[in-house]
Amino acid sequence: MNFVYIPGGGITSPQGFVAGVAQAGIKKTDRYDMALVYSKTPATAAGVYTTNKFLAAPVQISQKHLANGIARGFVVNSGCANACTGREGLENAYLMAAKAAEIIGCMPEEVVVASTGVIGVQLPMPKIIKGIEEAGAAPSREKGQLAAQAIMTTDTCSKEIAIELELGGEKVILGGMAKGSGMIHPNMATMLGFITTDAAISPHCLQAALKEATDLSFNMITVDGDTSTNDMVAVFANGLAGNGEIKDKESSDYKTFARALTEVCIALAKMIAQDGEGATKLIEVKVENAPNNRAARVIAKTIAGSSLVKTAIFGEDANWGRIICAVGYSGVDFNPDSVDVYLGNLPVARDGAGLTFDEEDARKILQEDKIVIKVDMKQGEGQATAWGCDLSYDYVKINAAYRT
Numbered sequence: 395m396n397f398v399y400i401p402g403g404g405i406t407s408p409q410g411f412v413a414g415v416a417q418a419g420i421k422k423t424d425r426y427d428m429a430l431v432y433s434k435t436p437a438t439a440a441g442v443y444t445t446n447k448f449l450a451a452p453v454q455i456s457q458k459h460l461a462n463g464i465a466r467g468f469v470v471n472s473g474c475a476n477a478c479t480g481r482e483g484l485e486n487a488y489l490m491a492a493k494a495a496e497i498i499g500c501m502p503e504e505v506v507v508a509s510t511g512v513i514g515v516q517l518p519m520p521k522i523i524k525g526i527e528e529a530g531a532a533p534s535r536e537k538g539q540l541a542a543q544a545i546m547t548t549d550t551c552s553k554e555i556a557i558e559l560e561l562g563g564e565k566v567i568l569g570g571m572a573k574g575s576g577m578i579h580p581n582m583a584t585m586l587g588f589i590t591t592d593a594a595i596s597p598h599c600l601q602a603a604l605k606e607a608t609d610l611s612f613n614m615i616t617v618d619g620d621t622s623t624n625d626m627v628a629v630f631a632n633g634l635a636g637n638g639e640i641k642d643k644e645s646s647d648y649k650t651f652a653r654a655l656t657e658v659c660i661a662l663a664k665m666i667a668q669d670g671e672g673a674t675k676l677i678e679v680k681v682e683n684a685p686n687n688r689a690a691r692v693i694a695k696t697i698a699g700s701s702l703v704k705t706a707i708f709g710e711d712a713n714w715g716r717i718i719c720a721v722g723y724s725g726v727d728f729n730p731d732s733v734d735v736y737l738g739n740l741p742v743a744r745d746g747a748g749l750t751f752d753e754e755d756a757r758k759i760l761q762e763d764k765i766v767i768k769v770d771m772k773q774g775e776g777q778a779t780a781w782g783c784d785l786s787y788d789y790v791k792i793n794a795a796y797r798t
Contacts, residue, residue, distance in 0.1 A: 397657055400567070403556020406538030407569035408592040409634040410434045411467075413541040414533035418525030420518060421473030421511060426544035428525035430533065431588065432467025432498045432505075437632040439465035440601035441506065442608045444625035450477035451487040452507040453626055459491065459503050463597025465630060468506035468588060469494040469526060472547050472573070476509040476517050477623040486517045493523055497530030506628050508586050510547055510573060513623060542571040545586060548792055549575045553665040559654050561647050562637035566593045570658045574666040575617070587612060587627035587662055593651060594633030595640040602643055603652040604629050611659035614691065614780040616699040617670035629655070667781040672788030675707055676764045676781065684776035689726040691778040696724040697767060698782030707765055708784035712756035714742040717767060729773055736768040 406413050416428040441460045443453050459465060469490050476483050491505040498505070509517070542552035556569040574585035595603070608627060633639065640648050668676040679697045684690035697703055700720040706713040714735050721733060735743040738759040742751055759765070765784075 397557040397559050397654055400556040400558055403569055404538040404542055404554035405431055405569045405571045405588060405590055406535040407556035408567040408590045408632070410592060410632045411569070411590045412533040412535055413537040414529035414531065415537055415540040415544045416525040416528035418471065418521045418528070420471055420521055420525070426540055427472045428470070428522070428529050429541035429544040430467070430469045430494055430497065430526060430529040431541055431590070433590070433630060433632040435632050435634065436464065437466060437630045438463055438595060438597045438600050439506070439628060439630045440597065440604045441626060441628040442604055444622060446623045446625070448478055448623045450475055450509065450624040451479055451483035452476055452490070452509045453624060454484060455487040455491060456506045456508065456626060456628065459506055460628065463601065464504060465506055466498050466500045466504045467494070467630065468508060468628060470508040470510070470545050470586065471517070471522060471525070472510050472545050474509060474511040474515050474517050475513045475624050477513045479514065479516050482516055486519055486522070489519065490522060490526065493526045494530070497526065508624070508626055510545065510586055510624055538569070545571070545573040547573065547575065548671055549573055550669055553662055553669070555658055555661045557654060557658060559650065561593055561635070561650060564635050564637040566635040566637060567591065568593070568654055568658050570662055572662040572666060575669050575671045585612065585622060585625045585666060587659070589627070589629040589655065589658055591629070591631045592633065592635040593631050593640070594635065594637050595631050595651060599640050599643055599648055600629060600631055603648070603655050606652050607656040607659040610656055611663040614695060614778065615663045615667045616695060616780070616782045617667065617673070627659070664781050667783050670783035671792045672786040673783035674786055675762070675784045677704070677707055677783055678764060678766045679780045679782070680766065680768045682768065682770045682777050683774055684771040684778070685726070685728060685774040686776040687778060688776070689728070689774070690776035691780070692726050693721055693724045693769065693771070694778045694780035696720050697769070698780040701785055704782065704785035707760065708786050710757055710760040712737055712742060712753060712760060714748065717769070718743055718746070721769060728771055732772040734770040734772065738766050
């Protein structure tokens, strides 16, 4: 399936979606730190959330609001996570939804709430309310790019994408934005992802498609092994494209839509991995011929999350032993004598034992911005890809002073 990428596209590329932003001064002045994005018409919606037991207040509120599969849009702030903030935090998250709903012209229960930033601090509600009012004063499609900037914390760049495809003879667009740089090790059933589309699809099918897409994208990235209290991905579909509503998961239109949603999620996930705090290289781990797909996913993510693998990549050291070691402690049952390892196209281990290879060839591969590690298990048909980044000196510097 070919998808057409829309240059400069993002969260407001699909029909009927608008965005507004504000400089609320939550943590810093002179930067956008609040965004309001919504559909001008009712939309079906779905979400997946962090498995961290300390669910941030906005995640708890959003889970309730998305339970019926209907939502108009979302409001999000950066600079304060509103996590571990007790009853007051829950009340404040609901007040964010209520104020946004007042502007949109819907019920508070139709608004998704998200926050990102420092844990354990109450939201400065006067600034928050004023910021939502400012964001809702003149929303437009043109402010989609500013919305992507407003949700950033330690991100060095905004993360956006939009693609176009055909469903039922009609042009359909999916747009998305995400944030994430550190505390990235999602396990969703401080990474945020939002996707919009003008496709017509039932809540049941939308939730199923999002779960499929998330398992192959956001749940396959890791920066530092930390699963945030605030991780969430939400998708909104307003049906303005005019395609026949997708109601059957066995239909060709559903499968096409699910592939498109996965394409968007993978693209955003890779942007997050590449922008890991202090990162200099994107690491892509491909596991082939594993006992099954689940085993392949576990092995791929274990390698991508290994601190020793990540530091070796940063140091441009072809230490394949760290890779094969990670395969060994992944918890997957396999035959160690059937494992091959490649750096790019360079074989460095075969049948569980090292090979003689040209160190200079390996170094040239490791000097690239994107490093591909391939592991051929040779004992099944399972396959998976995971993404991560190297671990540099700057990661420690950034996180040593995150609160200050």
